[in-house]
Amino acid sequence: MRPLIYPLLLVLTASNTVNTNAAPFVPDRDTDSSQHKKETFHTPAKEAACVACHNMGGTPQNSKDSTCKTCHRQIINFRFVHGPAAVWACLSCHDEDSEQGKYAVIKPDSKLCIQCHEERMQIWAAKRYRHGPSLISCTICHDPHATDQPFRAHIKTTSHCISCHEEKASGAHLIRGFSSAGHPTGGVPDPLRPGREFTCAGCHNPHAGDTPNLLYYDNTKMNSFCTICHKK
Ligand code: HEC
Ligand code: HEC
Ligand code: HEC
Ligand code: HEC
Ligand code: HEC
Ligand code: HEC
Numbered sequence: 001m002r003p004l005i006y007p008l009l010l011v012l013t014a015s016n017t018v019n020t021n022a023a024p025f026v027p028d029r030d031t032d033s034s035q036h037k038k039e040t041f042h043t044p045a046k047e048a049a050c051v052a053c054h055n056m057g058g059t060p061q062n063s064k065d066s067t068c069k070t071c072h073r074q075i076i077n078f079r080f081v082h083g084p085a086a087v088w089a090c091l092s093c094h095d096e097d098s099e100q101g102k103y104a105v106i107k108p109d110s111k112l113c114i115q116c117h118e119e120r121m122q123i124w125a126a127k128r129y130r131h132g133p134s135l136i137s138c139t140i141c142h143d144p145h146a147t148d149q150p151f152r153a154h155i156k157t158t159s160h161c162i163s164c165h166e167e168k169a170s171g172a173h174l175i176r177g178f179s180s181a182g183h184p185t186g187g188v189p190d191p192l193r194p195g196r197e198f199t200c201a202g203c204h205n206p207h208a209g210d211t212p213n214l215l216y217y218d219n220t221k222m223n224s225f226c227t228i229c230h231k232k
């Protein structure tokens with residue numbers, strides 16, 4: 001616990017509303033430094049100020065009676081809501097009795113996702129190549145609760161891909177030579193998946209593939225890859 005003291009002191013001295021009579025607040029968390037960035041709320045000391053009016057535990061996992069709802073209503077107030085969050089099954093991911101602190105989640109988050117998406121994740125695991133980021137964290141790209149993007153992506157798929165693959169923003173990808181604009185990566189419908197916008201993920205699987213460049217439809221020959229969409 002010792003390393004906790006230093007970030008804590010910084011927080012306390014930076015604040016000019018320190019109550020010197022109160023017991024010092026110690027975050028109820030482990031020593032992962034990334035978790036010191038933000039103080040956690042669900043500690044007995046802080047919850048004490050709410051219990052008079054709010055039920056702070058014993059949450060039923062359904063949308064009618066969830067006690068999380070009174071305070072966290074906004075978290076699902078977006079266009080695309082993840083199944084378990086939509087029905088307020090918050091505790092399917094947030095462990096009330098976690099040693100890491102109340103409502104902490106298992107890390108890495110893929111261990112969380114596999115509980116319900118095992119079948120799909122096994123398909124990816126069996127592919128020859130995996131996309132690096134998806135081995136580290138699923139929530140780099142997907143919000144576990146809700147967003148305004150399909151698949152609850154944090155931002156539009158193509159923008160997201162470009163945030164890491166900056167060189168692909170230039171538009172020269174694939175068809176440099178006979179078009180300065182490059183291959184379209186947005187703003188047109190996906191010819192193979194009705195109702196969806198065409199993005200980088202129209203050609204690349206963001207999780208895994210049988211070719212190093214993660215091409216969808218497990219295609220290895222460039223000519224026949226183009227004709228999947230560009231029929232003669
Ligand atoms: C004196 C009673 C009382 C206390 C103490 C209290 N609340 Fe509330 N709070 C309420 C009531 C009543 C509502 C409205 C509930 C509803 O609309 O379902 C509410 C609603 C909320 C909301 C939802 C606001 C919104 O716009 O959706 C949040 C967030 C909240 N409280 C946080 C807290 C926190 C955090 C504490 C403790 C630090 C706390 N409250 C302590 C009575 C209280
Ligand atoms: C009395 C209001 C209130 C209730 C009830 C409540 N929360 Fe919170 N919760 C907060 C506040 C305030 C924060 C800190 C601000 C934030 O991160 O949104 C918070 C933060 C969190 C966090 C981030 C980690 C932390 O501790 O700061 C998680 C996870 C969380 N709540 C889950 C839940 C779950 C799950 C439930 C239902 C079982 C729940 N909360 C019920 C008010 C509440
Ligand atoms: C599919 C798993 C999953 C479900 C279901 C889920 N959460 Fe989360 N939640 C997470 C993960 C993962 C994080 C990120 C935690 C971290 O980085 O430490 C998180 C973070 C949070 C936070 C911290 C602020 C934020 O947005 O990052 C709050 C508050 C929260 N969840 C509340 C809830 C509530 C309320 C519900 C029920 C409506 C819920 N969660 C359902 C996985 C889930
Ligand atoms: C408690 C079970 C549960 C857990 C845990 C869970 N999911 Fe889900 N997920 C569902 C259900 C149910 C659906 C289908 C309803 C929907 O689209 O929201 C779904 C759908 C999805 C979809 C959309 C799939 C599609 O074909 O449209 C994505 C993306 C997703 N989850 C990502 C995640 C990620 C990332 C995690 C881990 C952070 C996770 N899920 C953890 C239950 C879960
Ligand atoms: C690099 C960003 C990224 C990462 C990391 C990522 N995903 Fe996705 N995921 C996407 C995008 C983009 C889509 C939509 C793909 C499309 O349009 O075909 C998607 C689609 C999905 C779907 C539904 C459709 C499908 O392909 O089956 C599920 C379920 C899903 N992801 C779960 C996960 C899980 C679980 C993880 C962690 C192991 C994860 N994702 C990691 C970007 C990502
Ligand atoms: C968080 C950063 C990040 C995001 C977001 C991201 N990637 Fe990647 N991507 C990487 C890294 C790092 C590698 C190389 C390491 C690896 O895959 O093992 C990579 C590799 C790739 C490769 C294989 C490159 C090769 O040399 O064969 C393709 C294709 C790819 N990404 C496409 C995408 C697409 C499409 C998206 C959007 C759905 C995306 N990436 C989003 C970081 C990212």
Ligand code: HEC
Nearest residue numbers: 158161162165168173174183184185199200202203204213
């Ligand atoms: C029309 C299909 C298609 C679209 C759309 C597409 N790609 Fe590709 N991508 C390919 C093919 C085919 C290859 C392998 C041939 C090559 O390297 O030129 C490839 C290779 C790659 C590679 C690895 C080799 C390299 O050039 O670095 C990365 C990374 C990549 N694409 C990222 C992206 C990103 C990011 C987007 C969206 C901005 C995108 N791709 C859109 C088909 C596509």
Ligand code: HEC
Nearest residue numbers: 174175179181183184188189191198202203225226228229
């Ligand atoms: C997954 C589907 C898909 C694949 C695979 C694909 N394309 Fe495309 N391509 C599209 C879509 C969608 C458009 C936009 C059509 C429109 O504007 O209506 C497009 C447009 C084009 C254009 C016209 C560009 C412009 O500026 O109007 C060229 C050239 C092109 N593709 C070349 C290729 C080549 C070369 C390959 C193989 C490396 C390929 N495409 C693979 C879907 C695909």
